[in-house]
Amino acid sequence: MSQIFIPDARDFPAITDLLIVGGGVIGAATAFYAARAGLQTLVVEKRAALGELTTSASLAAFRAQFAEPENIALMKESIEVFENFCALTGVDIGIRQQGYLFVTTAPDGWEKSRARVEQQKSFGLEDIELLTGDEARARFSFLASAVTAATFRQRDGWLAAHELTYGYARASGARVFLETPVTAWRIEAGRVTGAVTPRGEIRAAHSVIAAGPFSGILAHRAGVVLPLANVRRQQVTLRAHPRIPRDAPMVVDADTGAHWRPEGAGAVLAWSRPEPPGEPLEYVPTDWDFPARVLDGVARVAPFWNEITPRLARADLARVAGQYTEAPDANPLIGATAVEGLWLNTAYGGHGVMMSAAGARLFVDVLLGKRVENPFPVNRDFAHGERMVL
Numbered sequence: 148m149s150q151i152f153i154p155d156a157r158d159f160p161a162i163t164d165l166l167i168v169g170g171g172v173i174g175a176a177t178a179f180y181a182a183r184a185g186l187q188t189l190v191v192e193k194r195a196a197l198g199e200l201t202t203s204a205s206l207a208a209f210r211a212q213f214a215e216p217e218n219i220a221l222m223k224e225s226i227e228v229f230e231n232f233c234a235l236t237g238v239d240i241g242i243r244q245q246g247y248l249f250v251t252t253a254p255d256g257w258e259k260s261r262a263r264v265e266q267q268k269s270f271g272l273e274d275i276e277l278l279t280g281d282e283a284r285a286r287f288s289f290l291a292s293a294v295t296a297a298t299f300r301q302r303d304g305w306l307a308a309h310e311l312t313y314g315y316a317r318a319s320g321a322r323v324f325l326e327t328p329v330t331a332w333r334i335e336a337g338r339v340t341g342a343v344t345p346r347g348e349i350r351a352a353h354s355v356i357a358a359g360p361f362s363g364i365l366a367h368r369a370g371v372v373l374p375l376a377n378v379r380r381q382q383v384t385l386r387a388h389p390r391i392p393r394d395a396p397m398v399v400d401a402d403t404g405a406h407w408r409p410e411g412a413g414a415v416l417a418w419s420r421p422e423p424p425g426e427p428l429e430y431v432p433t434d435w436d437f438p439a440r441v442l443d444g445v446a447r448v449a450p451f452w453n454e455i456t457p458r459l460a461r462a463d464l465a466r467v468a469g470q471y472t473e474a475p476d477a478n479p480l481i482g483a484t485a486v487e488g489l490w491l492n493t494a495y496g497g498h499g500v501m502m503s504a505a506g507a508r509l510f511v512d513v514l515l516g517k518r519v520e521n522p523f524p525v526n527r528d529f530a531h532g533e534r535m536v537l
């Protein structure tokens with residue numbers, strides 16, 4: 148019998164060491180590391196499948212090219228897990244290490260890129276290349292003549308988020324209840340001792356919220372206020388086209404944020420404009436003109452897109468949107484809340500796929516009280532916000 152199933156009355160009341168609420172990539176990764184640490188683990192997901200909400204909207208890209216030492220360290224750890232995922236779990240996650248290329252057309256682009264790379268190297272990211280505009284064009288012939296500098300790291304890339312999520316979940320051996328929404332917490336003597344679902348009760352020594360955009364609502368039901376913002380992000384997938392270089396890296400216009408990467412013989416593209424935060428949504432709408440905007444955006448540093456765009460038909464494109472869930476400092480929330488028994492592993496913004504392995508490993512270390520430096524504790528102060536835990 149599959150361990151990922153829709154439970155019936157015989158499965159309740161369920162009893163577990165760790166209850167994970169949410170079966171996106173973060174909940175699945177948490178199950179993987181918890182089970183490896185010997186914890187009896189149960190994941191509950193309200194939908195009929197894992198990873199259907201934010202995780203399925205992702206470009207599924209990963210990179211270690213960050214500015215902060217803690218992000219660099221955690222991304223390097225995650226990437227090593229992705230590189231060895233098949234050996235660890237038996238699941239092929241379709242990893243493509245075609246690199247991440249950040250390009251700029253700024254007149255002082257070379258100086259700024261050099262300063263950033265020197266800092267990244269001082270934080271332990273040694274295998275990053277700094278390229279002049281000419282060097283970048285020699286390597287990546289699709290780049291515009293206006294490009295003045297670029298940075299490139301070959302070990303960055305992308306993977307299949309569906310396989311990653313199910314790979315974590317299956318390899319964990321944890322029970323996964325589908326179509327089982329948590330509607331309330333069991334609270335005894337001020338402590339969360341499990342959860343209530345329409346199918347029955349779950350008793351758990353510890354419960355962790357990994358519910359993506361719905362994390363704030365769930366925390367609030369236990370009296371914990373999280374200053375989370377849910378912000379819509381869109382992407383567009385293009386069908387195969389002969390002009391799209393299949394061996395290209397993820398290409399990011401560092402001056403505007405427009406980016407794209409090959410997807411088979413096609414591509415996925417994204418470009419976020421600032422949007423107001425909103426309520427968590429089950430289905431996130433897309434703008435009909437988003438493809439036109441993003442195609443315009445990516446053509447600035449890769450002009451071949453201008454040749455593709457005029458001939459595109461509606462059927463060549465698929466639009467998808469999801470919500471970034473972000474704390475005020477744009478870092479995840481990992482650790483204990485002020486309510487005993489209730490934990491968080493959430494708010495990964497635009498980095499949940501790439502940080503899933505290291506973030507979940509860190510969460511389980513914190514849960515088990517191992518002596519770890521947690522760069523993202525739940526109760527940290529925010530520059531422009533209140534303290535979050537009641």
Ligand SMILES: Cc1cc2nc3c(=O)[nH]c(=O)nc-3n(C[C@H](O)[C@H](O)[C@H](O)COP(=O)(O)OP(=O)(O)OC[C@H]3O[C@@H](n4cnc5c(N)ncnc54)[C@H](O)[C@@H]3O)c2cc1C
Nearest residue numbers: 169171172173193201202206208329359469498499500501
């Ligand atoms: C357009 C776009 C592009 C992105 N690109 C990238 C990228 O290239 N690389 C990257 O690393 N990240 C990317 N991200 C971010 C990434 O997708 C997220 O950080 C990640 O998917 C978050 O995973 P999660 O498990 O926290 O949330 P989710 O995937 O949203 O999972 C939460 C789950 O909790 C369930 N749930 C909610 N409430 C309940 C309840 N009451 N009971 C039971 N279950 C519940 C939901 O149904 C859902 O399945 C992108 C995001 C978007 C929108």
